[in-house]
Amino acid sequence: MAEAAQGVHCIATPAGTNAVLILDDAQTWWLLDPGCAMDTWVVHKAVCSVLGDVKPTGIILSHGHGHVAGAAGELAAEWGCPVYCSAAEAPMVHGVISYPPVDTTCHGIASATARFRKEPQAAALPDAVTLDSDCPMQGWELLALPGHTPGSIGFFRAVDGVLLAGDALSTIDWDQMIPMWRQTKQLRMPPNIDTLDWVAVRRSLRLIASRMPKMVIPAHGHPLLECEKGVPDEASHLAEVGIVSRKGRYVADPAVLRSDNTWQLYDPIPDPAGNIGKWMVLAGIAVYLFLIIRLW
Numbered sequence: 001m002a003e004a005a006q007g008v009h010c011i012a013t014p015a016g017t018n019a020v021l022i023l024d025d026a027q028t029w030w031l032l033d034p035g036c037a038m039d040t041w042v043v044h045k046a047v048c049s050v051l052g053d054v055k056p057t058g059i060i061l062s063h064g065h066g067h068v069a070g071a072a073g074e075l076a077a078e079w080g081c082p083v084y085c086s087a088a089e090a091p092m093v094h095g096v097i098s099y100p101p102v103d104t105t106c107h108g109i110a111s112a113t114a115r116f117r118k119e120p121q122a123a124a125l126p127d128a129v130t131l132d133s134d135c136p137m138q139g140w141e142l143l144a145l146p147g148h149t150p151g152s153i154g155f156f157r158a159v160d161g162v163l164l165a166g167d168a169l170s171t172i173d174w175d176q177m178i179p180m181w182r183q184t185k186q187l188r189m190p191p192n193i194d195t196l197d198w199v200a201v202r203r204s205l206r207l208i209a210s211r212m213p214k215m216v217i218p219a220h221g222h223p224l225l226e227c228e229k230g231v232p233d234e235a236s237h238l239a240e241v242g243i244v245s246r247k248g249r250y251v252a253d254p255a256v257l258r259s260d261n262t263w264q265l266y267d268p269i270p271d272p273a274g275n276i277g278k279w280m281v282l283a284g285i286a287v288y289l290f291l292i293i294r295l296w
Helices: 039-052 072-079 109-114 176-181 200-209 231-245 274-295
Strands: 002-005 008-012 018-025 028-032 058-060 081-087 130-131 140-146 153-155 163-165 215-218
Touching: 002 215, 008 039, 008 081, 018 039, 018 215, 028 039, 039 072, 058 072, 109 140, 140 200
Parallel strands: 028 058, 058 081, 081 130, 163 215
Antiparallel strands: 002 008, 008 018, 018 028, 140 153, 153 163
């Protein structure tokens, strides 16, 4: 676990999520996005190594996807603390409704692997408490950052320009295989296969740029201390240029959560690759394993 900024520690989980520990003071702390279920005890051990037996004030979810929120239920039960999410995300977090299918027609290697899973897993935490516009953490501003999901949120600390972005953006290039594995030192789009509203993503990126952040800690990818053009300019560039080049089911026709907790979904874009894409991925994995065995 590394201290990224004063009172802000990042835990890089085995499943690839940045769980973020935020200290208000020596006896008050919060955990943002604890990761998936398999990350539970890794996060627990890392937190205890810093804070011992001091229990958190609460666990906060930037959104409800299982890869960032799956560990929340078990950790909350262990520590006896509440779990918080935004009101707009509550229907999915509470298990009232599932997320829409992932987009298998968007750019990149991620969409090829997405053909093996058609629906993102929600956290299913019926007792999660909804947050209003006030941030419970001292010195932080709660930002509504919809787009990746309807109720995605982030947090900004003006005193030193630290942004906890959740999946509103990342430092992983989801469109290309090798850069995705290597990760980048520039801002990139949110995970493309399960981002539901790219118009809202643009608005959220503009909001991020307006805060002039100096450090970005996303849910996925390395924390970003600086960009070649500066963080605000990079966020503005993504908002104005990056969105234009997007392709996929939810680019022109976003998934909209209605007031009755049902999704407004348009017919999916034809996906001629379909099962061919699946077999190509499996064939690639098989060739890779064959070569490893032969070289061994």
